[in-house]
Amino acid sequence: MRSAVVVFPASNCDQDVARALEKVTGTAPHMVWHADSALPEVDLIVLPGGFSYGDYLRCGAMAAKTAIMADVVRRAGAGTHVLGICNGFQILLETGLLPGAMLPNANVHFVCRDVHLKTERTDTVFTRHYENDALLRIPVAHHEGNYFASDQVLDDLEGSGQIVFRYADENADITEDANPNGARRNIAGLINGRGNVLGMMPHPERAVDDAHGGIDGLPLFRSLLDALS
Amino acid sequence: MKARIHVTLKNGVLDPQGKAIENALKALGFDNVAGVRQGKFLEVDLAPGDAGAAKAQVDDMCQKLLANTVIEDYDIEIEG
Structure with a gap:
């Protein structure tokens, strides 16, 4: 599986996700700088977490308008798989590859x-190594x-099964108390209708090693390796 | 020529920062505060030209970058 990680000014999870990809796939991803105008031929494009462009104007707004993102949108349209994590999810929303928008957390805290x-x-290509529910x-x-x-839009997303991850409590119940940020209907991750673009706020790349305290992010990268190799 | 743009959250969109500001104002003793909505104000300097064309251009800027119309409304004033 060939992959690329797009690095924007103030991306800060690009190395984490590169390590996770290399650990699982055995191949280091291409690190593509935001000022580049085109991506190499790859099977997966990752938009990493961070604070691209200092979160100026709106989170992800500036990054969404870069030349490299125009290429990401083109590739997504041609069927290339795209994973946006945290700020990457915000960028996907700002490009319109996924519907909706992000607001500050309801409790105004980081x-x-x-x-x-x-x-x-x-x-999905992103989650096939997870068990149902x-x-x-x-x-x-x-x-x-x-x-x-x-x-x-929320009804449409639910009707078409585009909600991939929801915030839950330790009993897997979808409750208001388990929602860390006020996201509508506890939405933590969404996929597009075609199934090749996933955005998620949680960081799977920070849960791929026992030293992280958990490895629940590993199946996501294994799913991609399995599907895209 | 200057464009002044107010970007505000749409009605019905929660404004956690506005709510926090409202609570802070009340804590300062401003008991009659009934609500606060936080928005953005932008000034864009433009080369002199036709005001109508400038407004159309700034509208395009708002659609493409300055506002996110999923959650925000905007209002444009052109001066001089």
């Missing part, structure tokens, strides 16, 4: 801790993860 996630789709423990670290979309 939230940095492990959360539980319920996996609602295990038939699997309960994962993966860290979040963000200030703007309060997912917003209109009721109509």
